[in-house]
Amino acid sequence: MNTPSALKRVMSLVMLAAGLGLLIWALVMDFSGSKVSYRGLPLIIGVIAIIIGLYFFPTLKHHRTIINVLFLFPLLFAFAVTVIIPLVLGIRYSFTDWDGIRIRNEVGLDNYIRMFKDPAFIWSIALTFLFVVVNMIMVNLVAFLLALLCTSKIKGLGFFRAAYFLPNLIGGIVLGYIWQFTFSNVVTKIFNMKYSMIADTGTAFIAVIIVYIWQYAGYIMLIYITGLNTIPGDVLEASAIDGATPMQTLFEIKIPMIAPTITICTFLTLTSAFKQFDVNLALTNGKGSLDIFGNYLTNGTEMLALNIYNTAVINQNYALGQAKAVLFFIILACVSIIQVRLSNKKEVEL
Numbered sequence: 001m002n003t004p005s006a007l008k009r010v011m012s013l014v015m016l017a018a019g020l021g022l023l024i025w026a027l028v029m030d031f032s033g034s035k036v037s038y039r040g041l042p043l044i045i046g047v048i049a050i051i052i053g054l055y056f057f058p059t060l061k062h063h064r065t066i067i068n069v070l071f072l073f074p075l076l077f078a079f080a081v082t083v084i085i086p087l088v089l090g091i092r093y094s095f096t097d098w099d100g101i102r103i104r105n106e107v108g109l110d111n112y113i114r115m116f117k118d119p120a121f122i123w124s125i126a127l128t129f130l131f132v133v134v135n136m137i138m139v140n141l142v143a144f145l146l147a148l149l150c151t152s153k154i155k156g157l158g159f160f161r162a163a164y165f166l167p168n169l170i171g172g173i174v175l176g177y178i179w180q181f182t183f184s185n186v187v188t189k190i191f192n193m194k195y196s197m198i199a200d201t202g203t204a205f206i207a208v209i210i211v212y213i214w215q216y217a218g219y220i221m222l223i224y225i226t227g228l229n230t231i232p233g234d235v236l237e238a239s240a241i242d243g244a245t246p247m248q249t250l251f252e253i254k255i256p257m258i259a260p261t262i263t264i265c266t267f268l269t270l271t272s273a274f275k276q277f278d279v280n281l282a283l284t285n286g287k288g289s290l291d292i293f294g295n296y297l298t299n300g301t302e303m304l305a306l307n308i309y310n311t312a313v314i315n316q317n318y319a320l321g322q323a324k325a326v327l328f329f330i331i332l333a334c335v336s337i338i339q340v341r342l343s344n345k346k347e348v349e350l
Contacts, residue, residue: 012057019049087329094323100316111323120299121324124307125331127205131303132273132335135212139269140262142217147224148250161225165218172215176282179211201288201300208301211279216272220265227261228254263343270339274332277305286310304328 023046030043051070069076094111096103115121150161167175184196197203231254239249255262280286286302302310308328312321 008056012053015049015053015056019046019053022046022049090322091326093319094326096319098319098322100318107319111320112327114320115324115327120302121307123300124302124304127301128274128304131209131276132270134209135273136266136269138209138213139217139220140265142213143220143265144224146217146221147228150221150225151228161222164221167215168219170215172278173282175211175215176279179207180283183207198284204284204288204301208280208283211283212273212276215279216269220269223261223265224258227258231257263340266343267336267340271332271336274335275305276303277309280306281309
């Protein structure tokens with residue numbers, strides 16, 4: 001037998017045995033209610049020893065796969081606990097009368113039938129789709145124009161980039177209250193308005209769009225700047241030598257060459273707009289009188305995420321809110337997949 005290989009195997013077995021022993025010792029102390037302050041230390045050392053033992057075991061089948069899984073385990077475990085398991089449980093709860101603590105009865109599709117009979121929920125879906133379409137166009141347009149400005153040869157580019165990106169660093173709740181004050185006390189005086197924009201349903205929705213564009217355009221701008229900076233300089237120089245105008249260079253060279261960047265930006269804008277919650281909550285709280293579907297609604301600016309929050313948390317109807325959340329997930333997943341596929345197809349055409 002090869003001596004180095006045998007020695008390595010013995011060392012790995014010792015590490016595995018020691019690690020397993022420390023792990024069992026730590027778990028026994030924990031479950032027995034031991035008040036020993038250092039009981040977490042054997043657990044950490046034991047896990048490390050087991051990883052090292054598996055890593056150095058020379059003849060283990062699928063050795064590399066096991067090691068990769070071990071090192072990926074913390075990330076996979078966190079993803080499963082925070083995303084996969086809640087999603088599966090949420091789908092399960094949507095078919096029950098779950099009250100946030102326990103399940104009394106199975107109700108089948110009753111929660112889904114109830115939500116589609118709610119005019120406020122139907123309106124929130126329609127309003128969300130309108131918000132997404134408008135913002136996908138406006139945010140990307142504004143962000144792309146800002147990116148063109150910030151990749152030009154004007155002075156103070158660093159200042160402009162920082163200034164345009166700064167609103168993205170402000171939390172949505174704080175941003176909503178800041179703009180609530182701005183619309184109520186500044187905009188009304190400048191334009192001599194009798195009432196604030198957020199006091200009327202139609203203008204309040206426009207106000208939410210303005211705030212969202214102001215917040216998110218700077219972030220998307222940075223991605224466009226990265227895409228524009230990857231365009232080879234010799235291509236732009238060749239187009240200038242050939243006599244291409246700035247508009248021809250823009251539409252025939254720059255835009256086609258940053259097609260993957262456009263795909264990323266539209267995807268990010270779409271998903272972010274669909275999940276809009278904090279600004280909607282802080283700026284209007286979904287309020288606004290509206291007569292639709294023969295029903296008088298008092299939540300005319302309430303988008304889908306806020307509607308789910310109000311249903312589950314404010315009205316404490318957790319099962320119905322969970323059913324709405326499941327539908328929200330399905331809508332967002334389908335729209336995102338369609339958008340990415342269409343954008344990728346457009347990339348090939350460009």
